[in-house]
Amino acid sequence: xxxxxxxxxLPLAAATTxxxxxxxxxxxxxxxxxxxxxxxxKIVEAGEKVLVPEGAxxxxxxxxxxxxxxxxxxxHIAADSINEGGVSVSSMVxxxxxxxxxxxxxxxALAGGVTTANILHGSVNPIGGKCVVLKMRWxxxxxxxxxQGAMPxxxxxxGENVKRMGSPGGFGAPGLRYPASRMGVEDVIREAxxxxxxYQKRWRDYQVKVERHEQAIPPRRDLKLEPLSEVLEGKRYxxxxxxxxxxxxxxxRVADEFGFKIRTLQHVLEGYKVARExxxxxxxxxxxxxxxxxxxxxFDAIPYNAAIMVRKGVLVSLNSDSAELMRHLNTEAAKTMKxxxxxxxxxxxxxxxxxxxxxxxxxRVGSIEPGKDADLTIFDxxxxxxxxxVEKVFIDGEIYFDREKDLEERPGREIRKKALMDKLKAQEKxxxxxxxxxGYQKQPGRPQ
Amino acid sequence: xxxxxxxxxxxxxxxxxxxxxxxxxxxxxxxxVTVSGPVLEKGTVLxxxxxxxxxxxxxxxxxxxxxxxxxGLTVYPGLIDALSTVGLPESPRAAPAQPxxxxxxxxxxxxxxxxxxxxxxxxxxxxxWVRAADLVNPGDHxxxxxxxxxxxxxxSFPATGIFAGEGAFLNLSGEKQGRMIVASPAGxxxxxxxxxxxxxxxxxxxxxxxxxxxxxxxxxxKLEMQAYETHPAGNQxxxxxxxxxxxxxxxxxxxxxxxxVQVDRMLRFAAGLKRPAVLxxxxxxxxxxxxxxxxxxxxxxxxxxxxxxxxxxxxxEESYRMLELRDRAPSTPAxxxxxxxxxxxxxxxxxPREMRKAVKRAIDAGLPEADAVRALTLSAAEIYGVAxxxxxxxxxxxANLLVTKGDLFDDKTKVEYVFIDGVKYEPxxxxxxxxxxxxxxxxxxx
Numbered sequence: 001x002x003x004x005x006x007x008x009x010l011p012l013a014a015a016t017t018x019x020x021x022x023x024x025x026x027x028x029x030x031x032x033x034x035x036x037x038x039x040x041x042k043i044v045e046a047g048e049k050v051l052v053p054e055g056a057x058x059x060x061x062x063x064x065x066x067x068x069x070x071x072x073x074x075x076h077i078a079a080d081s082i083n084e085g086g087v088s089v090s091s092m093v094x095x096x097x098x099x100x101x102x103x104x105x106x107x108x109a110l111a112g113g114v115t116t117a118n119i120l121h122g123s124v125n126p127i128g129g130k131c132v133v134l135k136m137r138w139x140x141x142x143x144x145x146x147x148q149g150a151m152p153x154x155x156x157x158x159g160e161n162v163k164r165m166g167s168p169g170g171f172g173a174p175g176l177r178y179p180a181s182r183m184g185v186e187d188v189i190r191e192a193x194x195x196x197x198x199y200q201k202r203w204r205d206y207q208v209k210v211e212r213h214e215q216a217i218p219p220r221r222d223l224k225l226e227p228l229s230e231v232l233e234g235k236r237y238x239x240x241x242x243x244x245x246x247x248x249x250x251x252x253r254v255a256d257e258f259g260f261k262i263r264t265l266q267h268v269l270e271g272y273k274v275a276r277e278x279x280x281x282x283x284x285x286x287x288x289x290x291x292x293x294x295x296x297x298x299f300d301a302i303p304y305n306a307a308i309m310v311r312k313g314v315l316v317s318l319n320s321d322s323a324e325l326m327r328h329l330n331t332e333a334a335k336t337m338k339x340x341x342x343x344x345x346x347x348x349x350x351x352x353x354x355x356x357x358x359x360x361x362x363x364r365v366g367s368i369e370p371g372k373d374a375d376l377t378i379f380d381x382x383x384x385x386x387x388x389x390v391e392k393v394f395i396d397g398e399i400y401f402d403r404e405k406d407l408e409e410r411p412g413r414e415i416r417k418k419a420l421m422d423k424l425k426a427q428e429k430x431x432x433x434x435x436x437x438x439g440y441q442k443q444p445g446r447p448q
Numbered sequence: 449x450x451x452x453x454x455x456x457x458x459x460x461x462x463x464x465x466x467x468x469x470x471x472x473x474x475x476x477x478x479x480x481v482t483v484s485g486p487v488l489e490k491g492t493v494l495x496x497x498x499x500x501x502x503x504x505x506x507x508x509x510x511x512x513x514x515x516x517x518x519x520g521l522t523v524y525p526g527l528i529d530a531l532s533t534v535g536l537p538e539s540p541r542a543a544p545a546q547p548x549x550x551x552x553x554x555x556x557x558x559x560x561x562x563x564x565x566x567x568x569x570x571x572x573x574x575x576x577w578v579r580a581a582d583l584v585n586p587g588d589h590x591x592x593x594x595x596x597x598x599x600x601x602x603x604s605f606p607a608t609g610i611f612a613g614e615g616a617f618l619n620l621s622g623e624k625q626g627r628m629i630v631a632s633p634a635g636x637x638x639x640x641x642x643x644x645x646x647x648x649x650x651x652x653x654x655x656x657x658x659x660x661x662x663x664x665x666x667x668x669x670k671l672e673m674q675a676y677e678t679h680p681a682g683n684q685x686x687x688x689x690x691x692x693x694x695x696x697x698x699x700x701x702x703x704x705x706x707x708x709v710q711v712d713r714m715l716r717f718a719a720g721l722k723r724p725a726v727l728x729x730x731x732x733x734x735x736x737x738x739x740x741x742x743x744x745x746x747x748x749x750x751x752x753x754x755x756x757x758x759x760x761x762x763x764x765e766e767s768y769r770m771l772e773l774r775d776r777a778p779s780t781p782a783x784x785x786x787x788x789x790x791x792x793x794x795x796x797x798x799x800p801r802e803m804r805k806a807v808k809r810a811i812d813a814g815l816p817e818a819d820a821v822r823a824l825t826l827s828a829a830e831i832y833g834v835a836x837x838x839x840x841x842x843x844x845x846x847a848n849l850l851v852t853k854g855d856l857f858d859d860k861t862k863v864e865y866v867f868i869d870g871v872k873y874e875p876x877x878x879x880x881x882x883x884x885x886x887x888x889x890x891x892x893x894x
């Protein structure tokens with residue numbers, strides 16, 4: 001069954017809204033039965049007794065559950081390309097250049113309660129392209145999707161996906177690309193950052209000349225090295241896809257050596273083996289709930305991974321890396337209660353405040369607190385239940401998904417679509433008939 | 449002695465030749481659509497040599513003028529195909545980055561080729577320095593076809609590769625190559641073609657980053673070259689970079705964008721490049737016409753309106769978006785005009801004789817006829833910076849005219865003849881439809 005996409009997505013906008021009488025799961029400030037007051041896109045108040053201002057739109061959420069919009073730390077939706085595997089270091093490319101705001105997966109993510117997603121470059125490069133954080137503002141253009149103010153990011157990748165690009169028969173690519181081993185992966189990263197340091201020095205030398213009013217032309221701008229300089233300066237977050245304990249340690253040590261931090265380790269399925277080291281480095285971990293053995297490097301994965309890392313003091317989130325899994329991150333989170341004994345709040349933190357902190361947007365989203373963006377998801381049952389469905393999703397105080405409305409509008413959309421199909425078919429028939437009758441051939445000599 | 453006789457014979461020969469070609473030609477009594485001025489219901493256009501000497505309602509004709517009775521006919525400026533490959537040979541496949549010679553191991557086996565870090569500095573799929581003006585083949589039969597459909601000019605570009613090359617604004621006379629060039633280079637043609645998973649650039653992101661890097665390299669190259677020319681002694685000389693030279697020569701970049709997401713994306717990308725740009729394709733532009741107008745980026749609209757592929761699975765259901773694009777694409781020109789954006793038409797994959805029919809669809813979707821004529825004439829000239837010399841019927845401009853019996857966009861209208869650089873060309877006879885005559889298409893057919 002196809003989800004018919006809501007094309008004319010005029011999000012219901014009202015300056016003041018009250019979500020009334022719900023079970024509110026704030027994540028950071030406990031849970032209660034009460035209401036949330038939203039004004040101008042922000043949460044103004046959340047409490048058991050909230051006064052409804054005059055003229056406010058009231059959403060009756062009795063019996064329902066409101067939680068902060070889900071944040072997916074690893075996604076590839078809404079982009080017209082994912083991997084630039086032609087070179088070992090592809091830091092010059094960026095997802096922001098190829099955003100596709102008409103990707104239906106954005107809407108489907110909303111239907112799963114997701115409001116923010118970190119869209120990453122793929123994992124075939126030791127140093128990949130630049131990433132972008134989006135809000136699922138279905139109906140806006142590419143600029144309108146951007147999470148304004150989020151720190152820019154870049155994707156690194158270690159392990160099998162990368163080295164398969166250097167092995168004959170790896171991904172079937174026509175040429176082979178260095179590296180072909182984990183040793184090579186480390187080398188590529190070291191070399192790239194060494195080059196980046198030299199690039200920084202060239203620019204510093206130029207600045208010195210300028211200050212001394214000496215004749216100088218600026219160095220050639222290198223789009224590959226600029227993001228890496230930003231990493232060295234702490235102005236760009238590194239999200240590193242990794243699996244095995246040895247490569248995790250390698251990366252942390254290389255980063256320490258070059259004086260920067262890895263912001264998050266992605267997948268990090270053997271993270272539980274080196275949880276202490278990960279915590280000591282100060283990097284977050286974004287992992288799967290229970291994926292296992294789909295590659296050799298995933299063989300030692302265990303479903304307790306997230307819980308163990310949490311207990312060792314790592315900032316952990318769960319991600320989807322999939323347009324499908326993105327739609328039920330709530331049940332993914334629930335699995336950590338069974339495997340590892342995390343509490344309800346701890347489990348929900350994995351898909352809200354924790355990824356918000358990892359992405360550096362926790363001042364804005366990730367929990368229900370006054371002053372934060374009104375990014376909220378209303379479930380009909382407790383979100384950690386297998387039976388929970390998303391009823392409504394707010395982003396910046398506007399409703400971007402409404403299940404009831406979606407269902408109501410389907411017959412109308414079917415009719416509109418059928419009418420358009422019939423109209424176009426009639427046009428085609430007419431022009432075909434004209435072609436036949438006049439013997440007018442479109443392209444003489446060419447087969448139609 | 450022989451020399452003296454030759455000297456005497458030459459002017460005589462010249463005099464005979466001159467007597468055979470007219471000093472001036474006047475088209476009298478026609479309906480003249482000047483485009484740059486009001487329509488003359490009964491007007492005369494006077495041509496001399498290759499230029500329009502005068503146009504008006506009651507012109508006094510010089511004695512040496514050959515008068516053509518053009519009553520009942522309509523004279524338009526010659527049509528311009530704003531983006532084409534007419535006149536150019538079939539492009540070779542674009543060159544990938546420098547190939548690495550196959551390594552042969554000690555045992556005589558060929559090792560698989562290692563594409564070692566073939567990044568932007570190797571200038572993959574780039575032939576930016578290739579000039580259409582150098583490649584023009586006056587014998588290209590497509591020139592005859594275009595002319596027979598009323599086109600007197602085409603802006604032709606090399607078409608393969610990311611930086612495909614520099615185009616030329618051509619008059620479709622099909623005679624002397626050099627004479628056909630009106631302006632060169634007309635611009636740089638770019639595509640966003642990717643070339644496979646393991647080759648740089650293998651993704652749309654990669655192509656865009658590559659274009660951006662070349663643009664930055666061009667800025668730096670200029671600085672480097674200038675600095676070196678000022679003080680060569682004692683300084684390292686910069687490397688010659690023909691890819692960058694090709695880009696620096698090009699007065700504008702032609703960037704592809706078809707649906708609305710692509711148009712939006714390329715508007716921002718072009719603004720970031722800080723070079724004059726033109727978007728081509730633009731079927732989905734009706735949704736962002738205001739932004740296009742604000743950006744002042746001109747747009748070339750592809751007259752091959754989107755249609756359902758004949759090979760498509762009839763049971764496959766298309767998305768609403770695809771259907772909507774097919775339905776609304778012909779309304780793009782009207783939307784662009786309403787928003788005040790600059791646009792012109794080009795053939796795309798449409799054969800020249802179909803182009804007027806394709807424009808008619810845009811007229812049916814709301815584009816005023818006068819604007820449709822302008823988009824096939826003066827607007828194209830303006831976009832390429834040659835509106836001061838062609839594109840409308842004005843004194844002093846190049847004598848490129850289209851003469852029809854009937855209104856340009858009427859189904860039954862025929863092209864009577866065209867003038868190119870003041871020379872009259874009759875349309876080639878239309879190919880009989882294959883099957884009717886029981887003979888395969890030959891000769892002028894494509």
